[in-house]
Amino acid sequence: MSTEPKPTGQNDENPVVVAEHVQKSFGKFTAISDVNFTVKRGEIVGLLGANGAGKTTLIQMLLGLLSPSSGKIRIFGMDPEKDRISILRRANFSSAYVSLPYNLKVWENLDIFAGLYCIKNKKEKIDHLLELFGVKHLKTRMTGRLSSGESTRVNLCKALLNDPEILFLDEPTASLDPDIADKVRKLLARYREEHNVTMIYTSHNMRDVEELCDRIMFVAGGKIIADGQTSDILSKFEEQSLEELFIKIARDGEITTLGGTNEETAT
């Protein structure tokens, strides 16, 4: 659990992310229903939930790749539907399940994405990031031939190319062995320290969430059923560990929503 002082108070009168009554249906099926939350600058929020809970759907709405059926989303005060480009210039995304094109070399892929973000000193930036994630030796390899751990780290290099103010990470460590996963978490934690970047991080890996996140949002059945610091959530649900809580929620299905904690109140 994170105990470090939160970087509140300075420049975060305005939340970086605001979601109000967000709802998303695919035909008759409701994937996200009435979701409300805000995220402050520099906060790392873990979206925790079982498969199919709605985490990816939520992330994609924040990225403007998916339009909400109703409700309001604001990122840096802008609407992802209308100001997608302005938001995405200051944001980035990575997922273990979305790799870069397999038929290009690692540096070619990074070079192209650096171009998409209109990065000035592309070469130095790419080298620096490859170095940071310990994958410099893979520079001239074909992306499709990387192991999943290597490919995850290359994806993260892509995600940091534009010095994002907010990072959307959809199960970024899903395919990593514990050692690499640990390294990646530490790198992300350090990166946040240095850049005060906001992260929204989905995972069903408790370790990830406990180590990295300042705050957890439990997603189940398209709803946020708990939102707060790990310790608060555990005491509210009277559970010893996130793992136990996770299983309880996954099995019980819907639990009476606890709503916001002392930390955050939506809207």
Next chain:
Amino acid sequence: MINWQVVAALGKRYIYIYSRNSFRILDIVFWPVMDLLVWGWVSAYMMTSQKGLPQMATFLIGAIILFNILLRVQQGITVSFLEDIWSRNLLNVFAAPVRASEFVAATYLVGLTQALAVMCVMSVAAYFIYGFSVSSIGWTLIPLFLNLLMMGWSLGLCTTALILRFGNQAEALAWAVPFLIQPLSAVFYPVSILPKFLQPISYCLPAAHVFEGMREVLQQNKFPQEHLIAAAVLNVIYMTLSGFFFAHMFKEARRKGLISKLVV
């Protein structure tokens, strides 16, 4: 609004892909030359078996070159889009600050480049195999080319929109679309040969005017002004409509969550 730096980066990606995939080079060199050989021989045969029009061979060779330009533009666009789907790149691209218009502009450039390449390859081949020189079409070749380019852009964009919306069910369209419109495009024969009721439909296709125009130049050495104007007007209409169609399908894709789910 279009940020050309973004378009250039997307274009560079296609250069990397196409320079590495030798089968894509077949599209530009091998198949067009095969087409040329087949139609050249067909016309040679027609000339021997009966007293064909003296211009028959020129018509057919000119036609197959121009048709390949249309084909290449449309497929350049559609196959580039499919490359993005095959390499599951779509989500990454649209999670970056890339406008749909910039994405489309990059594929248009691919279509243009491939069409120019095909035209060069086929012109050289036709000259050496049949002594047919595209210069016999003269400067008229430029407006004919531009009209085919615009029509290819519209067709490519519509095909792309359909694949975006319907996924692999629509994948076959990538290769089929030019051949679906070929019979009415009066590529190898004049519109007047078509049944009466099909003729007005044929004249709604810019390609029909382009091929009529080509025959007019080759036969009468006359600048086909009316056909070129008709083709240009139709092209402007179709390019606008295809733009709206794509924008609509893109919006649908965002609503249905297809950008991340699209797998062909």
